[in-house]
Amino acid sequence: MRETWRWFGPQDLASIDDVIQTGAVGIVSALHHIPNGVVWSPAEIARRHTEIGTRKDGSASGLTWDVVESLPVSEDIKKQKGDWRAHIDNYKTSLHHIADSGLEVVCYNFMPVLDWTRTNLRWDLPNGGSCMRFDINDFAAFDIHVLERHGAGADYTNAIADEAGRRFTDMDESQKKTLARNVTMGLPGSSDSMTLEDVRGHLAEYSGISRERLRANFVDFLEAVIPTAEKVGVRMCCHPDDPPFSLLGLPRVMSTEDDYRFVMEAVDSAANGMTLCTGSLGVRPDNDLPGMVERLGNKVHFLHLRNVRRDNGDIVGSFFESEHLGGDVNMIAVIAAVLREERRRRTAGRTDHTIPMRPDHGQDILDDLGRRSQPGYPTIGRMKGLAELRGVARALEQTLLGQN
Incomplete structure (x- = not known):
């Protein structure tokens, strides 16, 4: 696994210099200041590359921008209303610009109204x-x-x-x-949040959209953009619903293994894959995370490793974000399955044999408690999680795969 770190840009309380000290080698970032549906320009993308590659003293950081998270799908596209066709055209143009800058992995989601x-x-x-x-x-x-x-x-x-x-x-x-x-609260990294009237307005527009209709709209989106992703060499990977069940009476279409299998078979392409988020999917006790890696691993383009502790065994229920090795997800079994998938890819000669991973979320501990960082993204809590995940991976590489 390639160890990466989510960075929200120059305003992030964790600086590029801080990220270097965590041991991460790649950055996961996005242009959060650009509204959904608007083209990402080459100049803005290049600026983010420069910010990632530069330390405070002006020297090279050695870090690279490895994953786009996220290139958001607008609500118009999800609902197929308003400017949705123009937004799809803009999305494809952004994919061209992203690929031209050297990026190959783009994470996104298809959650209606509330992204998380x-x-x-x-x-x-x-x-x-x-x-x-x-x-x-x-x-x-x-x-x-x-x-x-x-x-x-x-x-x-x-x-x-x-x-x-x-x-x-x-x-x-x-x-x-x-x-x-x-x-x-808005998409992570965004300064926008919705008013109650905003939410009510979106719900009214979704009133005639069933789960089947939303799923069909998703397939339409993929049929439109995946050929562009294939052409420019970008691997797209959809993040699961968070949490993975219906909220506010809205349909959700990326909550289970069957959901992923449906959309990846509907638009069968190496460019159409998944972001395996163990925290989001792990909220449902019926999701078998190690098994999902084994069965769908060839389409896993990005990993979010975090853990949750459920209050009970209900499908729809309460949970909190636990330590990375301390929740209901068997993280060791997941990492073992990922390492086996990477070995299969190397044997097959795939160039994407090393899957980018980031320690997703983290608990606020020690100095994090006074920083008031982006919710879920404390520096020390994530660094602790990364160290734990790294230790598991190194141990498994030697014992399971016999690598030094």
Whole structure:
């Protein structure tokens, strides 16, 4: 695995100099300041390459921009409304510019309205640290009583709806606003978040879009852009839904192995692959992560390694982001499966035999607690996770694969 680090640009609290000290050799980044649907220009892409390649003193960092995360798919494309055709044309143009700069891997997602969702961005841990948490009862309180979505109560069990009502009653106005802000937080790296009216507007436009329709729209998007990706030598990889189940009554189409298999068979191309996020997929107890690597590994173009601890075994339920080796995902088995896949690729002569990996998210610990970094992206917590993952990989390489 090639060790990479997500970096949000010059405003990131972790500088390029800091990233060098983590031991990562590549950077995962994006042009977060460019609105969705707008072309990424060669000049803007080149600027990010330069920022990544330069230390504070002006010397070369030795780091390279390895993965684009993300080149966002606009809501117009997902809904096939408004300027969606122009946005697809712009997406293809951006792929050309990205490839011309030397980049080969582009991560994206197809989640409607909410790109990722947590109810608490800094949940207190027993050790004094903090992490992100999704609580289904708090989310139901937001959905039913803060957003006041029509018919929301029917989407939850009676027990969850009743608990949501009790929690909402106990919240003061500040707590209600914090919950709403947490749920509607924008794409990581973005400074944008949605108002309640924004969310209601999107939901109204999705009212006639079923899961089957959204899946068909996704296939249409892939049929339009994958030929361009093939032509320019870009491997696209879709990130799973986070969390991997329906929210706000919206359909979700990338939550299980069957979901991935469907879209990768619908548009069968080496350029149409997956971002294997063990944290997102690991929220569902019915997702077999090591097995997914074994069965779909030839289409895994990017790895997000993080862990979660579920409150129970329900498909739709609460969870928090645990230490990288301390949750419900068998991370050692996942890494072993990845190393076997990389060996298969080397044997087959594939040039992409080393899969880029980043330590996804992390708990806020030590000095992270005072930095107030991008939620989920503390410097020390991620460095700790990277060290743990690196140790597992090195041990397995020697014992499992017999490599020195």
